[in-house]
Amino acid sequence: MPDKVAYAVHDMIAVLRIQNPPVNALSQAVRQGLSDAMDRAEADDAVHAVVIVGDGRAFIAGADITEFGKPPMEPNLPDLCTRIEQSPLLVVASMHGVSLGGGLEVALGCHYRVAQPSARVGLPEVHLGILPGAGGTQRLPRVAGAANAVDAITTGRHIKADEAQKMGIIDRIEEGDPQEVGIAYAMDLLSENAPRRPVSEMPAPEGIDWDAKYDAVLKKGRGQISPATAVRAVQAASELPFDEGMKRERELFMELMDTDQRKGLIHAFFNERAVSNLPELKGVEPRHLQSVGIIGGGTMGAGIATAALLAGLEVVLIETGEEQATAARGRIEGNLQGALKRGKISQQKFDALITVALTVSVKYDSLKDVDLAIEAVFEDMAVKHEVFAKLDATCKPGCVLATNTSYLDVNEIAAATSRPEDVIGLHFFSPAHVMKLLEVVVADKTAPDVVATGFALGKMLGKVSVRAGVCDGFIGNRILAVYRTAADHMVLDGASPYQIDRALTNFGFAMGPFAVADLAGLDIGWATRKRKAPHRHPEERVPTYIDKLCEQGHFGQKTGEGYYVYTEGQRGGKPNPKIAELIAAEQRERGISPREFSDEEIVHRYMCAMVNEAAKVVGEGIARRPLDVDMTLLFGYGFPRYWGGPMKWADIQGLPKVLAAIEGYAEEDAWFWQPAPLLQKLVDEGRSFDDLNKAER
Ligand code: HSC
Ligand code: NAD
Numbered sequence: 001m002p003d004k005v006a007y008a009v010h011d012m013i014a015v016l017r018i019q020n021p022p023v024n025a026l027s028q029a030v031r032q033g034l035s036d037a038m039d040r041a042e043a044d045d046a047v048h049a050v051v052i053v054g055d056g057r058a059f060i061a062g063a064d065i066t067e068f069g070k071p072p073m074e075p076n077l078p079d080l081c082t083r084i085e086q087s088p089l090l091v092v093a094s095m096h097g098v099s100l101g102g103g104l105e106v107a108l109g110c111h112y113r114v115a116q117p118s119a120r121v122g123l124p125e126v127h128l129g130i131l132p133g134a135g136g137t138q139r140l141p142r143v144a145g146a147a148n149a150v151d152a153i154t155t156g157r158h159i160k161a162d163e164a165q166k167m168g169i170i171d172r173i174e175e176g177d178p179q180e181v182g183i184a185y186a187m188d189l190l191s192e193n194a195p196r197r198p199v200s201e202m203p204a205p206e207g208i209d210w211d212a213k214y215d216a217v218l219k220k221g222r223g224q225i226s227p228a229t230a231v232r233a234v235q236a237a238s239e240l241p242f243d244e245g246m247k248r249e250r251e252l253f254m255e256l257m258d259t260d261q262r263k264g265l266i267h268a269f270f271n272e273r274a275v276s277n278l279p280e281l282k283g284v285e286p287r288h289l290q291s292v293g294i295i296g297g298g299t300m301g302a303g304i305a306t307a308a309l310l311a312g313l314e315v316v317l318i319e320t321g322e323e324q325a326t327a328a329r330g331r332i333e334g335n336l337q338g339a340l341k342r343g344k345i346s347q348q349k350f351d352a353l354i355t356v357a358l359t360v361s362v363k364y365d366s367l368k369d370v371d372l373a374i375e376a377v378f379e380d381m382a383v384k385h386e387v388f389a390k391l392d393a394t395c396k397p398g399c400v401l402a403t404n405t406s407y408l409d410v411n412e413i414a415a416a417t418s419r420p421e422d423v424i425g426l427h428f429f430s431p432a433h434v435m436k437l438l439e440v441v442v443a444d445k446t447a448p449d450v451v452a453t454g455f456a457l458g459k460m461l462g463k464v465s466v467r468a469g470v471c472d473g474f475i476g477n478r479i480l481a482v483y484r485t486a487a488d489h490m491v492l493d494g495a496s497p498y499q500i501d502r503a504l505t506n507f508g509f510a511m512g513p514f515a516v517a518d519l520a521g522l523d524i525g526w527a528t529r530k531r532k533a534p535h536r537h538p539e540e541r542v543p544t545y546i547d548k549l550c551e552q553g554h555f556g557q558k559t560g561e562g563y564y565v566y567t568e569g570q571r572g573g574k575p576n577p578k579i580a581e582l583i584a585a586e587q588r589e590r591g592i593s594p595r596e597f598s599d600e601e602i603v604h605r606y607m608c609a610m611v612n613e614a615a616k617v618v619g620e621g622i623a624r625r626p627l628d629v630d631m632t633l634l635f636g637y638g639f640p641r642y643w644g645g646p647m648k649w650a651d652i653q654g655l656p657k658v659l660a661a662i663e664g665y666a667e668e669d670a671w672f673w674q675p676a677p678l679l680q681k682l683v684d685e686g687r688s689f690d691d692l693n694k695a696e697r
Helices: 028-043 077-085 102-109 124-128 136-144 146-155 161-167 178-191 210-220 226-239 242-257 260-274 299-310 322-341 347-357 381-394 410-414 448-460 476-493 497-507 513-520 522-535 545-551 577-590 599-619 626-636 646-653 655-666 677-685 689-696
Strands: 005-010 013-018 049-054 090-095 098-100 112-115 120-122 291-295 314-318 358-361 372-375 400-403 423-428 437-442 464-469
Touching: 005 028, 013 028, 013 178, 028 049, 028 077, 049 102, 049 178, 077 102, 090 102, 090 178, 098 102, 102 120, 102 136, 112 161, 112 178, 120 161, 124 146, 124 226, 124 260, 136 146, 136 226, 136 242, 146 210, 146 226, 210 226, 226 242, 226 260, 242 260, 260 626, 260 646, 260 689, 291 299, 299 314, 299 322, 299 347, 299 423, 314 322, 322 347, 322 358, 347 358, 372 381, 381 400, 381 410, 400 448, 410 423, 423 448, 437 448, 437 626, 448 464, 464 626, 476 497, 476 513, 476 577, 476 599, 476 626, 497 513, 497 599, 513 522, 522 545, 545 577, 599 626, 599 646, 599 655, 599 677, 599 689, 626 646, 626 689, 646 655, 646 689, 655 677, 677 689
Parallel strands: 013 049, 049 090, 090 112, 098 120, 291 314, 291 372, 314 358, 372 400, 400 423, 437 464
Antiparallel strands: 005 013, 423 437
């Protein structure tokens, strides 16, 4: 194995070059390499200064996250940073790319820091459920001040070099080869007789109102505890001597290391990347992709067009008539105005996108040269058939033909064409230019390079793409239908929609299911219930009280009334008193005596319903791996990231406990709570969902 840290001497300067691709994570071998190289430099009388530099695309991306949860291996990172800081030699960090987490902590252990103009630094540990554990919470406030340090550490944001210089994190910005820049800076410092400058010896930062800051950060974290805990660590920097502050940092770090939130967030970090890594696509080249046709410029079509334009693709959008075409263009321009306002694009770029890159047409002929066409017309099989027949007749050979259907059978849609191998589902989420999830729905005859093209498009658009098979609702909407039903059952049995929404937002969901229903429009669920009614199993319990509200023309937020009543200009809504009356009437009709539910029971039933259906989805191969479900729920359904996803949540609870709860619920409603065979199998074998993820790698 090549050395992870190369050592070379240039004049009086020893260069320690970290070589651990792709991002120079601080694995044990790198830590040992740095420590040994420091010893070597110090033993060489000819060496007066040390420059630490990273090979490849980054200085250092942080501690090696794959080592977390394993037995610690010497030398540990905090000791290494102190060892570097205590060197009698002058030590300079020369930073390029990112210096994150432990990477910035190593740099703060150095006496001086020089960076490329494009460099970014940050302490993003809170996003992994931990806090900077190698002195970051003690050294950063000493160079940048307490307020800046709290902001950087609790948000985990990447800070650009110029801002970092203003904050005092970086001493000099210099463009050039990072090694040359580092050596030149070290030579300048030596010629100026600059002193060693250990950050730990700098004065402690000012105090702020720590309790108020802690409370504010805790509230903002919506249940996530690492950012607020990090406030207490920075507080220690201000109130305790350096060494004691380091001890406090270690205690808090270890506390967080032990939490389920840490496990969930690290699961999310790795699987967000693993999800689009499909063994079946290894070596499969995607098709050429430069122009996209979109059919239907309503909510979804306009959102997809916006995302494609922002990603640099040419877009041809087809609508049914001039009026609809104008409306579609208006929606896209409105979305792009938002990007302009937020500074994501310049006025010049905006003008180019709407005049050059975007074509809106009423003629299918305009689609003849596009590389990929995405249909986003009404959710009606007859309309979809008509559109796909036209696409088949118009689009060039090799063009990928995609549907954004939410529920319809992609095989049936593909059958409307003479080229089903080119047909795929690309299920975006609303608003499509904002939501990160893309379900790539693979039909029976879809060609592998068409699947690869779906994933390539997802990557271009900055989406998290998940492979799904064909079934009613694919991965996400199918599971949603079931946990929504569990919530509906609890309402029938006595829990109020408001208690359920509150319990689930306290669990960490961005919104509760009834607030979401109001936002999406109650007419959608109403239409689905009517569509499904003829095929409903007699034992299926479906509430009808909300249909009565729909019959009166109340569809949620868009009409001002649903589960909640909305007043213009006010955020959120107030419980609608009509709902309690309608529920009580239905309970009387059904002969139900309402009972009390604890918040804990609400969350548990909701989660068990989700996990059980998810296990069926995996068991049937609709999702290839449990991690595919986890990422679907995380990026499309507001599932709290710090639980890692429903399957990770179930693993953390213990699958036997989850199965036992489902079997208990089945005693009241055996039809709804049929345990998933895969869940039973895993319990029998003493395995977890994560074991299945690992087996697939
Ligand atoms: C930390 O530093 C803790 C310390 O404060 C204290 C520790 C003290 C312990 C004390 C004990 C007593 N490790 O994202 P990409 C992999 S916590 C391992 O696709 P990009 C990644 O999985 C760390 N692997 O590339 C992927 O692998 P794959 C704080 C890491 O260019 C590959 O690298 N740092 C890794 O889009 C490429 O990654 C962070 O949280 C790591 N640290 O983005 C930074 N980082 O090819 C986390 C990446 O197999 N990383 N990998 O899929 C990032 O934000 C992004 O990866 C970058 C690059 C912005 C670095
Ligand atoms: P929408 O009613 O807002 O827009 C549909 C558009 O398609 C309208 O502008 C209509 O004029 C146009 N259209 C209808 N027939 C057409 C044809 N033959 N040729 C060209 N244009 C035609 O609907 P939407 O919410 O954007 O949904 C579109 C599709 O996306 C549906 O299949 C839906 O299930 C799916 N979807 C919707 C959401 C969502 O949250 N709205 C999310 C994911 C997927």
